[in-house]
Amino acid sequence: MASITSRSSTPIEKYQLVCCGTDQVLAINNLPAVFIFSGDYKNGHHPDTFYDIVLTSITDINGNLITGCFKLADAVCYVESEDILWEDMFIDVTCVKTCYDCLPAPVYVPPIINPKFIYPEYTVNNVDAFDAEKIYCSFGDAKYQKALSLKYGIEFCCPIDLMQSTIEHEILKMDISEDLTACCPDALLPTTCKKYIITIPKGKEGILYFKDCNNIIRTVIVYAATNEYQTEVCGITGQTTNEIYLLSSNLSQLINLVFIEDVDCN
Numbered sequence: 001m002a003s004i005t006s007r008s009s010t011p012i013e014k015y016q017l018v019c020c021g022t023d024q025v026l027a028i029n030n031l032p033a034v035f036i037f038s039g040d041y042k043n044g045h046h047p048d049t050f051y052d053i054v055l056t057s058i059t060d061i062n063g064n065l066i067t068g069c070f071k072l073a074d075a076v077c078y079v080e081s082e083d084i085l086w087e088d089m090f091i092d093v094t095c096v097k098t099c100y101d102c103l104p105a106p107v108y109v110p111p112i113i114n115p116k117f118i119y120p121e122y123t124v125n126n127v128d129a130f131d132a133e134k135i136y137c138s139f140g141d142a143k144y145q146k147a148l149s150l151k152y153g154i155e156f157c158c159p160i161d162l163m164q165s166t167i168e169h170e171i172l173k174m175d176i177s178e179d180l181t182a183c184c185p186d187a188l189l190p191t192t193c194k195k196y197i198i199t200i201p202k203g204k205e206g207i208l209y210f211k212d213c214n215n216i217i218r219t220v221i222v223y224a225a226t227n228e229y230q231t232e233v234c235g236i237t238g239q240t241t242n243e244i245y246l247l248s249s250n251l252s253q254l255i256n257l258v259f260i261e262d263v264d265c266n
Contacts, residue, residue: 011039015086016033016073017055026066031082034083035085040086050090056068056070060091139169194234194235195234196259196262197260198232200228207220208245210233210244218233
């Protein structure tokens with residue numbers, strides 16, 4: 001342990017507290033806190049009893065409370081430090097056995113995936129995008145059921161009407177072929193690329209949609225935060241809440257966003 005000897009030959013030991021999560025030394029008054037132990041532990045706590053535990057709260061002689069996740073260590077030499085007598089500091093303490101017992105649980109970051117659905121901006125002659133998706137999915141499921149029935153003889157308790165699904169699918173395809181905006185977007189036209197400053201509401205997460213500078217729909221994963229925050233994207237000028245919005249993580253809610261169109265993007 002770190003120690004020096006005073007003129008009276010009384011050993012003086014110096015300690016510091018190191019945060020488990022960051023390895024930063026506890027600072028008091030913006031200076032590294034050094035706790036001086038000269039053999040007096042009126043507070044009932046000897047330094048040797050702290051080496052194999054992790055301190056989670058410390059109350060000093062004035063009732064000040066320090067909380068965290070700290071390991072006791074021998075102090076190093078500092079040009080300046082906040083020196084505190086050991087007996088004035090560790091009046092009351094709480095502890096756990098290891099750093100893992102008091103550090104916050106690791107944050108799980110879900111993988112970025114591309115969920116199966118039609119982009120809501122995708123218009124099919126005024127047909128709702130989610131209705132169009134249902135038609136596509138119903139037709140695909142009906143064809144799959146038919147294939148399983150023919151190959152394996154499987155009978156489904158709730159079969160999908162293949163004829164009805166085919167009719168709806170063909171009508172939808174005709175709508176697409178007649179809708180020039182579905183196959184001939186304005187991406188080939190000259191565009192101006194702008195920076196958009198988007199405000200994400202607190203507690204909201206999901207998939208952020210916008211159109212890039214080539215008028216192509218792009219997505220960005222957005223995570224929830226305790227306070228609202230801003231993020232920036234570059235995209236074609238003149239976008240509205242129909243182009244820039246947030247789709248909730250469970251794909252069940254469209255969240256309108258507040259944003260401003262800023263300067264040109266380089």
